[in-house]
Amino acid sequence: MKWEGGRRGGGIEDRRGMRGGAVAGGGIGAAIIGLVLYFVFDIDPRTTQQVASQLGGLGQAGSQEGQVGSPEDDAGRFVEVIGTNINDVWAQKLEGYRPPVTVLYEQGTQTGCGYGQAAMGPFYCPADQKVYLDLGFWQDLQRLGGSGADFAKAYVIAHEYGHHVQRLIGATEQVQRAQQNARSQAEGNRYSVALELQADCFAGMWARNAGLVSNGEVTVTDSDLAEGMKTAAAIGDDALQGRGGGRVSPESFTHGSSQERMQWLQRGYQTGDPGSCDTFANL
Numbered sequence: 371m372k373w374e375g376g377r378r379g380g381g382i383e384d385r386r387g388m389r390g391g392a393v394a395g396g397g398i399g400a401a402i403i404g405l406v407l408y409f410v411f412d413i414d415p416r417t418t419q420q421v422a423s424q425l426g427g428l429g430q431a432g433s434q435e436g437q438v439g440s441p442e443d444d445a446g447r448f449v450e451v452i453g454t455n456i457n458d459v460w461a462q463k464l465e466g467y468r469p470p471v472t473v474l475y476e477q478g479t480q481t482g483c484g485y486g487q488a489a490m491g492p493f494y495c496p497a498d499q500k501v502y503l504d505l506g507f508w509q510d511l512q513r514l515g516g517s518g519a520d521f522a523k524a525y526v527i528a529h530e531y532g533h534h535v536q537r538l539i540g541a542t543e544q545v546q547r548a549q550q551n552a553r554s555q556a557e558g559n560r561y562s563v564a565l566e567l568q569a570d571c572f573a574g575m576w577a578r579n580a581g582l583v584s585n586g587e588v589t590v591t592d593s594d595l596a597e598g599m600k601t602a603a604a605i606g607d608d609a610l611q612g613r614g615g616g617r618v619s620p621e622s623f624t625h626g627s628s629q630e631r632m633q634w635l636q637r638g639y640q641t642g643d644p645g646s647c648d649t650f651a652n653l
């Protein structure tokens with residue numbers, strides 16, 4: 371994947387090096403580690419609220435918004451270039467698109483959805499319309515069997531931006547309403563899976579269009595996509611549940627199986643059209 375030299379459009383809030391407050395001690399820490407497998411993408415806001423109240427008074431994180439750091443801040447520049455490119459694609463695909471802010475942080479930080487913990491993986495908060503990334507997650511991704519390639523990281527970023535689009539088009543709200551009316555946990559989880567798979571499809575859609583909106587400054591090739599597929603397989607609910615030592619139980623899936631995640635990522639990539647990402651059609 372090519373990205374060096376890609377346009378940097380800002381929109382990054384850099385909170386790295388600023389501790390978001392006291393970090394959990396033993397008991398809570400252990401509980402959070404247990405959650406990492408299941409919330410490796412996107413935390414459940416209710417969980418964070420809970421964690422926030424458990425942790426009690428937390429320090430206020432300062433922040434700087436705009437372009438990230440020094441020329442040697444490769445990781446920060448990568449996120450900025452990829453985020454800018456994703457915004458450029460969506461600006462063409464969705465009328466009235468407004469970019470999210472992307473927050474880079476370490477360990478933990480305050481969010482509009484409660485206290486965010488790095489251990490829970492990257493997430494999007496619909497309440498403040500910000501994407502939260504702890505760059506240490508890239509190592510976790512590899513530990514879980516995902517790829518260390520640039521595109522694997524970009525896929526994660528594009529997936530979170532996909533949740534932002536869902537917020538803009540009202541899908542997030544519809545799913546929340548449907549979940550409130552669901553007759554069972556399993557039914558509620560099916561909506562959650564559809565939302566997640568759509569975000570994967572949106573990520574594939576972005577990848578297909580990355581080169582077109584950047585005059586080839588940012589490009590994704592078929593072999594890059596293969597790295598994304600490997601990651602999608604590693605973070606399917608069945609793969610994560612298996613790794614957690616638990617029984618694989620499809621009713622408790624909230625993100626979709628490895629097979630489904632790969633399918634929808636590929637579908638978005640093949641069509642390049644967000645209209646092909648109707649994961650809700652068969653619910």
Ligand SMILES: [Zn+2]
Nearest residue numbers: 411412566569
């Ligand atoms: Zn997600």
